[in-house]
Every structure is written in C-alpha cells, then in structure tokens.
Amino acid sequence: MSKSNRPPKDFGFGADEEMLRDLARKLLGERLPVDKLRTLVAEDHAAVYERHERQRWDEALWKEIVELGWTGLAVPEQDGGVGFKRAGIAGLVEEVGRFALPSPLVATLNATDVLAQAEGGRQWLARIADGTTATLAITNAVGSWELGEGDLSASEDGGNLVLDGAAYFVQDAFKADVLVVAAQCGGDRVLCAVPADSTGLSLVPDRIHDLTRDQATARFEGVRVAEENVVSRDAVGALERAWPSILVTVAADLVGCAEWQLQTTVQYAKDRKQFDRPIGFFQAVKHPLVNAMLDIDRARSLVYNAACAIDFDDPAEALKAARMAKSAASDAGAFISDRSVQLHGGIGFTWECDVHIFFKRSMHNQALYGDGVYQRKKLASTMIGEI
C-alpha cells in the first residue's frame, strides 16, 4: 500500500473500492434481502430468547464470501492477503451493516487488524487469508474497553504458556476458528492466538438481544499455548495500533445499518396514511427523519476520513479521527433506531416488523468498543487535556 503524508481528497476511495462495494451491495441484495434475513434470524421469537438456540446464519453464503476473499482484505499483501485500503473495507462493511449480515466477517476483520500489529502474527494472517475465522478475546467481566485490563492470566511452563481465567463479550465466538487473546504474564501483557478447539477452552453463550450475531464468555482452564502462537509480548501496543481500524469497522457497520433504518422509515412515511394523508406530510415525522439523515451523513463522512487517516496519516491522527467516527456513528445509530420504531407506530413495536432486527444490531454496535460518550471522554483528554 502506498504511504504518503498527504491524504487524498477522495479518501482513497477509487475504482477498486467502488467495485468491491457495488459487488457486495449486489450480492447481499440478492442473497439476503430483508425477507430472507427475517426467515433466517427472526422466524420464531422463542428460538433465541427462550429455547436459547444459537443465532442462525447462512453458511453457504459465508462460503461464497470466503471465496470472494473478503476475509483476507485486511491481511497485508506480504502475508498472502489483499492489503486493501481501510476506505475500501469501510465501503464493504457499510453494506454488511445495511443488510445486517450475520457472519464472522466483522469479528475476523477486527482480529486480523490486531494480528497484523503483532510481531509474531504472520502465520495466522496467512491462514485468515485462506478462510480461517477469528475473533478478539480481550475484554474483562465488566466490559472495560481499557486495553490493559482483562481477567486472563498466563504462566510460563517450559516453552509454552498456560492460560487461566476468562475473556468476556467475545463477538461471534461460536463462528471463530481462532481466538486472539490478551493475558497478563508477569509484568507483560501477552497476545496469543488460541485455536477454538484447544483443550481447556470452553465457550459459554451470552443471552443477547441481537439476532444477527452470537457472543460468549470464553473460559480458559489450563489452556496450553505453543510458543509460535504467542504472537506478541506487547499486547497493549498491538491493540493500540489496531484500535483505529477496529473502531472504523464497527462505525461503518453502524452507518450502513442506519441508512437502511432511514430509508425503510422514509418509505413507511410515504406509504402509511392517517388523517387522509401519508404521515410523511406531517413535519413532526418529516423533520426528525431529515435530522437522522444529516447525522448519518456526518457519521459516514467521518468514517471515510478516519479510514483514510489510517491509510495515510500518523497514528495519533487516525485514533482521533476514528473516535470521532465511532461517536458520530453510535449517536446517529441511536437516533434513527429510536425514530424507526416510534414512527412505524404500533406495528414498529411488534416482532412482525423488521425494524427490530436492525434496532438490535445497531444497539449492540453502539456499545461495542465504547459508545459516543466514552469516545468523547477519550477525545477530551487529548483535545482539551487531562483533568
């Protein structure tokens, strides 16, 4: 990838990036229109919420996605991947959010970004480029997003490490072939790649509202990690360097999701008649939807700015831009989610109406890696100064 100090005015979003985005929009439009999504994940309200069946996903579609190479997009070229620009990945993930695609794609991209920053991550990057799925297991029981905190410890045993404890809020854990784990090892935080079928590793599913992903607590009881799978002795450094990309990916998913919510609610406002008029005639309906549009536009622009800053800028600028993007996307997502249910009226409150699927995916993403308030608190420390 070309590195330069002058970020391009078009965010580096060129013909290749547009082609991939359009391909994704077409493929997902054909394979996962909203009625299919509903059949896939929301056929029966009791399936996930009462019988605790695992959230369903289309594994045949996933095979196609792997063949198309989407999982290897963030893998650098020298490791057998595509080394695609973040602007291009943001474009793809926007479509993933727009169709609320249930898949391990976002989790794998996030884990890839961390492995790409770890000095010993190359062999795993090559496997991801070949279709191996991955996820991050870095969060403690209270869901802190501080990178140095966790409830996992590692101890040396011969050439191996032994992991004990747990990682929480692991995204799409049941779809992942490998977990990228941060653990405290004496004075160091180490980063390990732990195959999901390792002895002593068990996944305990979380009961979550989002129907388009799964989440779990990963419990480690004497899990042995071979030396070549200890991919970094500076987990915090690797996570810090990857963090802008992680935030931008989740923000792009939020933006795509929000645009679906906006367009769907606008269509309803044109179709639904009350008092002899389409409800979109009334300014109490029209103006909030315009506000949602302006919020989404801001978030989308900030996502591409951050993606471009990662591709072309220095790390501090990229982290600032990414936090702005995540803050704007979380807030835009929260606002259109609120209006999408409210303006659909009674039907919007029912299981039958599709808006709840996107409402929940958005709400989950708003919290992930820190909501708007959290990002702004972090930004204030750098832009205004520490208190």
Added chain:
Amino acid sequence: MSTPNLTAEQIEFQEHARAWLAANPAPETQIDLPLSQLELAKREQVEYYREWQRSCYEAGLVGTDIAKEYGGHGHSGCQDIANREMSRVGAPFLLNTVGLSMMIPAVLKHGTEEQKRRFIPKALSAEEIWCQGFSEPGAGSDMANQQTMAVRRGEGWVVNGHKVWTSFGQFAKHMILLARTSRDHKYDGLSFFLCPVEGHAGVTVKPLVKMTGELGFNEVFFEDCVIDDSLRLDEVGKGWTVAMTVLTHERGAAEGAGGGIRAVHPIERLIGLAKSSQRGGGLAADDPVTRDAIIRQAIVHEGIRQDARRARVPALNDHPMRLPMGQGVVRTEFEQDCARLGVDIAGARSTLYKHDDAAPDNGYWPLAYMNSYALTIAGGSNEIQRNILGERILGMPKSK
C-alpha cells in the same frame, strides 16, 4: 504544496494569488470592524472593505473567471482557487457579496449585453454596492407571496411596496428587486428588476435595529418609484425563475469568498474560554459535562469539513444533492450551538456584553449567539430547509 489535477493556468494563477496575498496583507486599521458582513453599519467600515475588494479585484482575485469585456480577468476555473487562498490567509470578507454572488450570476444568465456591460464591472470593483430586495413583511419563507407591485407606465414601471431585511441597503447603489407585475398568477406574476436605490426618487431606506442593538439590516420603502424598462431582467413574468438562479447562490455566499476578518478556530476558541472560566469550584475545562459538550461540537465541526470533502466523491454519494443541500442547516446550527455553548461556559460572565471591560472575548459569546439567528432564519428558515430536504432528497410528500 502543489495540488494535483490543476491545469497549467490554474497552477500559475494559484502561485500568483499566494504571492499577492503574502505581499499584500489586509491593512491595519484603528476603526472598529464588525463580526461579519451582517453587522456592517458604519460608512468608515464600508470604505475599508470597499478598498480591500478593489485591491483584490485589481490583483485578479475578484472577477477572476468573468470575461474581459465585462470587466473580469478572463480566467477559467480560477475563482475557486482565489476564494480558497483568501480564506486560507483569513483575508477580510468581500464587501459586495450581493453583487458578486447574486446579481452577477443572474445578469450573466438572464441579462442583456447592455446590462452585463453596465453593471458587472462596477460590482467587481465595489464601486457600486448591491442589496437584495426579496423579503417582505408578508413574504419570508413563503417568498412567492410578494406584494410589492410594479405597474407598467409608458416606457417604464412604477413601483410601490415595502422590503425588509435588506443588508447593505443603506450603502447600496442598486437592488436586485423581485416585484409583482400581475395578481393573476402567484409565481408567473413576478418580474425581476435591477432597481436604483441611492439618490433615486421614491426609494427610502430606513435602518432596522436588531435584537443585539446593532444596525445592519434595513427596510426599504417604494412610493411611486419610477424605473426604466431597460432595468428589467429577463421577460415579464419570469421573476421567479431569475430569483431561483439567485437563491442557488445565496446559501453558499455567507461562507464563500473571503472568510471573516478573525479566522479563529471555533473549537479552540471554546476550549480557550473553558480554560479561563470557573464552574463548580474548578475550571470549566475540567468539568466532564462541559468537556463532552465541547467535543460534541468538535465532532460536528470536523463532520462539516468531511461532508464537504465527501460531497466531491461521487462514488460516496447516493443522491448528488443530499450533502450540498444539507449543509446549510448543519453549518448554521453549528454556529448557533457553538455560540450558545460559549454563553453556557462563560456562566455569570456571559451576562457581560460589548463594551464591558470584564466581558470574556469582548462580549463575543452573547453577541454571536443572538446574531446566529440571522443564519438560521435568512434565506429560508431552517424549518423550511428541512421541508425541502425531506421532500426533494428523501421524497416525502409536500407539507404546505
């Protein structure tokens, strides 16, 4: 520092603009300069800005892309560069906004050869200042509800009526005037005139005092004002069409050429205020709620920059007018919200106004906050802008 994709002419012009602006900074002055064009109230201020525009014009930074026969410099694709360079160095605003951004585009598109030669050169040099006569007491957001009448008499027209919110009216030589020439049709009953103002019989300009206590706007009264038919722009009944040409330029005009005299970064200004204000026994800059509010505005500010950037990337725009049309609402409310936040941060000291020595930033915050309503109301209030966005961009049914 070269910018990609410029023509040889543009590169040469850019170098010229930079060199000229570096060698010719805005002159130092003892006079009290206004916050923006909207607060322009004194003759000495007008003369300061008239002189600045004239020197920019002579240097080729104004009228850059206008044909030479109309007093311009005959470049191609260079005016945007001139505007950008003036903005970059924080140059004073260009005085004749209405002439440059409204009259000239309208006359170029709808005017006769004679009108172009008569009016464009003196507007470029700021020798003749223009004002806009669209708004009336009964025609604000519903602009087609014009009641000012122009009645045919011989070779001319007799105008009677009342215009309001006329910026620059007290200094203007001419007005772009929208008037009713028929009561039979709302839109097709309007015609457009290039009407004399200063020293013209039957025209009275009366300054209007704003809520801030400042002047800046005017009321203009027409009582049997006679104007020649050669001052009519386009055909009788085509006034609405011409007005639409003008209005597509209006919203951009405020932040277009020039930029303010004091180009202080709005977020840095807020942070500076927070670091010098107290709240709850500590610095306002250490108050988590204040910090969150400032960073919210910082994100909107960056969003405005990035929206403008994305608007130029067709692949990232599903609807070509969605970002450009949305910006009017976003930018004006950003100005308002920042000013209001400044008032909040200043706390008790926000009560202090202009000319109080203890007022933070010389009373800027309450003044800027009150003045910000000009932005969210002028050119079609933001409520009307939201209707337009909802209807034209999102395709929702018309609210009327």
